[in-house]
Amino acid sequence: MTAILETRGLSAAYGPTRVLQSIDLSVPERGIVTLLGANGAGKTTTLRALCNMMVRVSGEIRFEGRRIDGKATEDIVRLGIGHVPDGRGTLVSLSVEENLRLGAYTRRDARVAQDFELVYGYFPRLKERRRQQAGTLSGGEQQMLAISRALMLRPKLLLLDEPSFGLAPLVVQEIFRILRTINEQEGMSMLLVEQNANIALELANEAYLLETGRIMLSGPAATIGSDESVRRAYLGY
Amino acid sequence: MQAFLHQVLSGFATGGIYASVALALVMIYQSTHHVNFAQGEMATFSTYMAWKMITIGFPYWVAFLLTLLFAFVLGVAIERIIVRPFYKAPVLSVIAVFIGLLLIINSLSGALFDYTIKPFPSPFPSDAWYGGPYLSPHEVGMIFVTFVMLALIFVFFRFTPLGLAMRAAAENPVSSRLCGVRVGWMLALGWGLAGLIGAVAGMMTAPVIYLDPYMMFSVLLYGFAGALLGGIDNPWGAVLGGFIVGVLQNIAGAYLVGTELMVTVALVIIIGILVIKPSGLFGRPIVTRV
Numbered sequence: 001m002t003a004i005l006e007t008r009g010l011s012a013a014y015g016p017t018r019v020l021q022s023i024d025l026s027v028p029e030r031g032i033v034t035l036l037g038a039n040g041a042g043k044t045t046t047l048r049a050l051c052n053m054m055v056r057v058s059g060e061i062r063f064e065g066r067r068i069d070g071k072a073t074e075d076i077v078r079l080g081i082g083h084v085p086d087g088r089g090t091l092v093s094l095s096v097e098e099n100l101r102l103g104a105y106t107r108r109d110a111r112v113a114q115d116f117e118l119v120y121g122y123f124p125r126l127k128e129r130r131r132q133q134a135g136t137l138s139g140g141e142q143q144m145l146a147i148s149r150a151l152m153l154r155p156k157l158l159l160l161d162e163p164s165f166g167l168a169p170l171v172v173q174e175i176f177r178i179l180r181t182i183n184e185q186e187g188m189s190m191l192l193v194e195q196n197a198n199i200a201l202e203l204a205n206e207a208y209l210l211e212t213g214r215i216m217l218s219g220p221a222a223t224i225g226s227d228e229s230v231r232r233a234y235l236g237y
Numbered sequence: 238m239q240a241f242l243h244q245v246l247s248g249f250a251t252g253g254i255y256a257s258v259a260l261a262l263v264m265i266y267q268s269t270h271h272v273n274f275a276q277g278e279m280a281t282f283s284t285y286m287a288w289k290m291i292t293i294g295f296p297y298w299v300a301f302l303l304t305l306l307f308a309f310v311l312g313v314a315i316e317r318i319i320v321r322p323f324y325k326a327p328v329l330s331v332i333a334v335f336i337g338l339l340l341i342i343n344s345l346s347g348a349l350f351d352y353t354i355k356p357f358p359s360p361f362p363s364d365a366w367y368g369g370p371y372l373s374p375h376e377v378g379m380i381f382v383t384f385v386m387l388a389l390i391f392v393f394f395r396f397t398p399l400g401l402a403m404r405a406a407a408e409n410p411v412s413s414r415l416c417g418v419r420v421g422w423m424l425a426l427g428w429g430l431a432g433l434i435g436a437v438a439g440m441m442t443a444p445v446i447y448l449d450p451y452m453m454f455s456v457l458l459y460g461f462a463g464a465l466l467g468g469i470d471n472p473w474g475a476v477l478g479g480f481i482v483g484v485l486q487n488i489a490g491a492y493l494v495g496t497e498l499m500v501t502v503a504l505v506i507i508i509g510i511l512v513i514k515p516s517g518l519f520g521r522p523i524v525t526r527v
Contacts, residue, residue, distance in 0.1 A: 053414065073414040082415075089412035091405050102405050105398060106417035149416065 082155030092135030103152030252483020253383030258460025277453030280435035312432025468520020
């Protein structure tokens with residue numbers, strides 16, 4: 001399988017503080033890869049480094065075979081990388097619909113209207129609230145909005161930063177079910193950062209385990225899930 | 238009663254000017270939390286350009302449109318070249334930059350067009366049918382032009398993708414970048430639009446107060462008072478604030494303090510707002526967790 005995203009020797013730092021040490025990872029086309037690790041391991045930083053946002057980056061990043069390291073965030077996004085950021089990044093003073101329109105900001109094709117319906121089909125609650133100010137949505141709804149905003153870009157690769165964070169278990173299940181549907185129906189590749197290792201390993205085909213900025217372990221999700229030490233440290237049984 | 242009504246309505250006309258300046262200030266403040274002290278001087282300089290074009294024979298409205306274009310480009314250029322390197326600078330450095338800009342543009346107006354006071358034509362003939370006992374034709378035209386401009390700006394921000402991107406970039410630059418918005422250019426566009434709005438205010442007010450390099454000095458003060466009154470983080474509040482200041486100033490000038498102390502009214506409003514309700518009538522108080 002060819003990789004849609006590949007990094008080689010990816011390092012990142014906030015000012016003088018190095019957070020990532022030479023990460024090699026690859027996301028196969030149409031695949032779902034999850035990046036697991038404890039708090040502070042560098043999961044969010046990895047996603048930020050891929051989009052050249054808020055961190056100093058070195059190393060090689062290839063998207064669809066082309067180098068994208070060093071490009072500006074907005075140019076990377078325009079290549080087809082959707083990013084559902086840490087903390088959801090809701091534009092709180094805009095309406096739900098305006099948030100989605102902003103997601104489609106770079107697109108000039110005629111399928112935008114169709115994609116509104118697609119996204120509202122995945123998340124009917126957003127349709128009910130489309131005129132509402134986005135800041136008044138609940139946490140789960142804002143997460144749905146963040147995913148939808150990224151989907152409106154029609155990305156080839158979706159980066160997801162802890163979509164389960166702070167949400168009720170039922171809402172988490174709903175969101176992950178929809179992510180699986182999107183992956184199957186649209187063939188969208190995903191790189192998923194999660195603390196909730198159980199649910200992430202269920203969704204993903206492959207997994208990487210990050211510890212203090214290095215990759216400790218990688219392999220098929222099922223293998224990683226049955227690894228003794230991983231189970232003890234991250235799955236709690 | 239008739240005199241009072243006259244004061245209120247003509248206050249409304251000048252209030253439109255203050256509202257425009259207030260809107261220009263708020264547009265830049267919202268995206269970068271900087272108050273552009275040079276806003277008035279930029280407007281004056283643009284008005285000089287209009288004056289020059291009219292003097293060498295351009296029809297008024299042609300000169301008007303060309304001036305808008307010039308003011309827009311000037312705003313974009315100042316942001317890109319002068320202001321941009323200072324985005325991460327401490328606030329005092331930024332203030333120094335803006336005061337420097339104010340002095341430079343002011344001196345440039347004086348050096349290029351000299352300091353003598355010049356009359357500036359009004360596009361609205363003084364015997365036009367829309368003049369009346371309460372308002373001169375120019376005042377009516379001024380209100381009309383201001384309202385058309387405000388309406389266009391509203392439509393632009395509310396209904397166009399670019400307007401949406403500019404609002405988004407001002408609110409949350411990180412999320413906007415992740416949607417592919419070129420945030421740096423949105424800031425420059427904001428400066429361009431602010432420059433354009435200021436130029437309209439300058440050209441509308443110059444026939445009333447005459448053109449000289451210090452023309453916009455007190456207008457900026459009133460506009461700032463209006464912005465603070467309405468809430469410096471709320472554009473439509475600031476517009477309303479500008480109108481209120483215009484009317485208050487006129488009434489105070491006529492019945493309370495006389496024309497000599499009129500500028501003081503603006504300062505009293507600014508200090509009063511900062512003491513009693515720092516977030517303004519329609520602004521949101523800023524709460525920071527520590």
